[in-house]
Amino acid sequence: MNIRVEIIMLNIGDTPEFEGPDSKGQVSNEDLEKELSRLTGELAFANETLRKEVKEREKTERENTELAKFPEENPNPVMRCSQDGTLLYANQSSRFLLNIWETAVGRRLPLNVSVIVGEVFHRATPQEMEIAAGNQVYSLLFQPVADSGYVYLYARDITARIEAKQSLIHLAHHDDLTGLPNRRLFQDRLESAISHAKLHGGLGAVHLIDLDHFKDINDSEGHATGDALLKVIADRLCGCLRESDTVARLGGDEFAVIQADVKDLSEIAGLANSILHQVSLPENIDGHSVYPTASIGLSVFPDDGDSTEQVLRGADTALYRAKAKGRATYSFFERQMHRAVKRRKAIERDLRSAIDAQEFVLHYQPKLDLSSGLSLAAEALIRWDRPGQGFLSPAEFIPVAEKSKLIVPIGSWTLAEALRQVRESGNDIKVAVNLSAVQFKEDNLVELVRGSLDASGVAPGNLELEITETVAMEDAENAETVFRRLVDLGVSLAIDDFGTGYSSLSYLKQFPVQRIKIDKTFVDDIGSSESADALVRAVVNLGHGFNMKVTAEGVETEEQLAILKDIGCDEIQGYFHSRHCPPMNFRAS
Template sequence: MDAEALFRQQCTTAINEDGSANAERLMALVVETYRLQAGKKRAAEDRSRLLVKENGELKGNLVASKEDLAEQKRLFGNVLDNLPQGLSVFDSQQRLMVCNIRFRQLFGFSSEEASPSASLGSLIAKIRGNERGEKKVSRLRDAASEGGHIRHREWVMEDGRTIQSVITVLPDGSNISIHADITEDRKAAERIAYLAHHDPLTGLPNRIRLRESIDAALAGRKPDEHIALVHLNLDRFKSINNTLGVSAGDKILRQVAERIRMSAGAGNVLARLGSDEFAVLQSGRQQPWNVTALVDQIRRELSEPFFRGDKAVELSVSMGIAISPQDGTETDVLLKHAGVALSHAKSSGGNGERFFTAEMEAEIEARHALEADLRKAVEREEFELHYQPLYDLGQQRICGFEALVRWNHPTRGRVPPLEFIPLAEEVGLVVDIGRWVLRRACRDAVHWPKDIKVAVNVSAIQFTNSDLPADVAAALAEARLAACRLEIEITESVLMENLDEALPILHVLKQSGIRIAMDDFGTGYSSLSYLRRFPFDKIKIDKSFVNGIVEDREAFAIMRAIILLGDALGMRVTVEGVETAEQLALLQREACDEIQGYHISPPRPVVDVPDLLSQPPEHTSTRAS
């Protein structure tokens, strides 16, 4: 029985005992009152339970909040003290609020010195170093007055370290700073800046720094002053690298730089412009006498031998000189004119100096015009080949032809090879011209008798700036010419300048069946050593040895020695420049293999080749030019 039924039963019993006539109404009223009281009691109990529950949760939240704050504080401390950079926070009164361990380490502060409330001024006073380019006190005064921006400060410590501070100043005058050791970064930046303006091999200023020095000298030039620029280039230095090695060449270059430095003195600017190029900038009132004395001193210093171990190396130097204001008042102009003068010094044979003249500039302009025309000629194939016979003295007949390129300019007419071939080599067009010559010579030769060969000259640049074996193979395949009918002629300069690159290429060509000849034999420095390095099929004696062989016994003796040398090495010998019957007769008696020259025939167009081949041997051998 529930509480309400029990209460109803008790009420009924009481009413019956009273004997009241209105028992039903009384009982209903009593029951309703009970219900109300019971409901209030349950509500009160529910509210009580809710309050107890909420109070427990509140206490739990308070405990959790305290634990979270403690954990965040611990985490913040760990992060702060493990930052790779130093951190400090100062209030608006410039008193330390918080810092980390790295901040104290960077500046050498103890925990007591960098404790909260320490003043910025007291900390700066304890720094064992100086602020770069700034006074510490002036910066301190500005700290509170300047707000809402970022400042940079840099400290050079007594131990050589460089500390950089990046300070964020807040509008109320307080600040937050990040501090970092930038010593290695600064050294690297300084090294990069140094290398950007200096030559790493010699330590001399480079071309960029020289331009800056010329700019400054021209800007500060007084009316009665002259500024001289000397452009120097070592003659044939590349051969030293090839014969002695790059390491030995670098050592010699450092010695060269030191000798020029001693000659130039402290008052002049010396720079290295390239591998074997230097420049000296000289200012003064007495020009050209001062610069003349300078170049004489440089020449004397460099004329003394350089030694690599017990081996002496001798150098010569070419120099071009331009003087401001008469040769130019702008840096680019002065540099250009000194370079023009140097080009003329080298084209004159080197080992000399030239002052710039207006005529030189006119020649350079003409040269640039010729270069532009030459580029068009390559595109339009304005070339043709002439062929000079190679005459076999034993068989008394023509055995081949040397292909010689000719340029038929549309307005200039015939341009001499000595005028455009060196230009083509200098500007890189000789590769395209050489490739064209190979193709044309093979196409022409395929129509000749099969025992007639064709010889083609190859430039040193074709060994370094092209795939020569591929070009030769393509020319032979296109013309369907047998490889044994092609003869490649190289000068000794090919080996002197590119020995390591040239020898493998020559072996590839020879293995394919092509004959290899050394042209202009005897005009270089190490002909015999090269004959040992590579098994040439032929050596061609330069015509300079032929001129006096009839009258000059010494010239004849040299000629005979070379012919005997070729025979001993199993190499055919061709003598160039044979122009008289007397020379021909003498060479026949010495059992020379081949001759070439105007006595047989000058170079002729390809259409004349059949006529030359059809002539009787006795007529050909006695033909005069």
């Protein structure tokens, strides 16, 4: 500490000369005391001033010492450099950056950093930049100290923040389960691929892929197995593609592929076949054997559309056709498909108002009991008298109703109306009503049947419910439970279209079913094919062995009737006996 204090000392032996009242200039004792008192006060003031200055300077030195220690104790890099980028000081935390930059105190910083240092110094304005250092990312804050002629650099490792940001971006554009691009990223890439194809005159294709019966796998094996299968399918799809192609999961069991820069349709079909083959390979997941298949809709761009909406709509239309063809196949979009889609949508629109508008009617196809020769039962068949177009084939509107789930209210109406007409007929006949797959899966099915019976007053024994073999076997255990609850109401059950699906005889034996119906496709060939005769005979014997009655559908000739009688079939229905007819034309006979 170097403090300079100027004090005027008074020698007591010297007598100051004062100009006082004495003409001889002599100082009185009183004046001397006053002067001493003044000087003593000044000295005390000087001492107090000195004490405060010393205390303030000690405080300043302590603060400077602490400030000098701050950069060293800072866990982040702190550096000081001259305006030309020469490094003057760096704390220990700067070591990693200095190693990356291959510099040290006394040497220049990297050129890109030095340039910013010069700009910051001359502008006297702080500036911030991000730099990559090895596998890490740092934020550098340049803080000028113009009066001292240098610039401070404060660095922060922001790698974790950058990774978190990138992770959020990835999550926003990728599927959580499979890691594949999601619908949003897929549409962005498809838009780019379409633009590229239009600009360069090339072709590309979208493969819209839907796993067949995936819901059944989820329901029977559990969602964990379903999720595991989706991951397997994602890996298999990736293995089919080139680096220039894109595969995405659009949601649920729906995937999509962008096949870019293709030469012709055969190349597109080749990839579709490869995908079908890879997807269909069996897989064992946690002890469960899974046999997946897929249906694919193909849309070629820019031929089938020059926007993402048009191309995806075309692929979706083609996918619908692939499923209609029996699934496990692919289908190209064709222009006439668009017209078919428009027609289906128009049908769906009109179906929504058809019940309230009372446009549905029921016809009945009588059944002939072969032992008595009497018609004591009939199958209710729904018909739609579409305004301005006449009767529309059930084969056209029933699939639309099932896909849109409008079949649920339509089926409820059919059941209630059939029972009402049975009551009003006054005949002791049994009416058979078909249950669709969608209806059968409704939780309130049993309550619906009970309520319809109660409302009509028809005895449960006069109602038979028909369920197709395929529906019954989709979830056999659940089907058995529902069957038993329905039988407990007093209604009878029939397995429709028997032989067209896959039946487990063990389940069939356990089902509380009173009747099986042989599908028309088997009846058509009897009399002309020994194998067909043998097959129908086997079904009849099987039914009787399970204490079930057997009905043959689609009987159209006398020869078919004779053979069915000979092998012991219980009941027939078909044009040979009677075509379907309105309720007023049908009477038990």
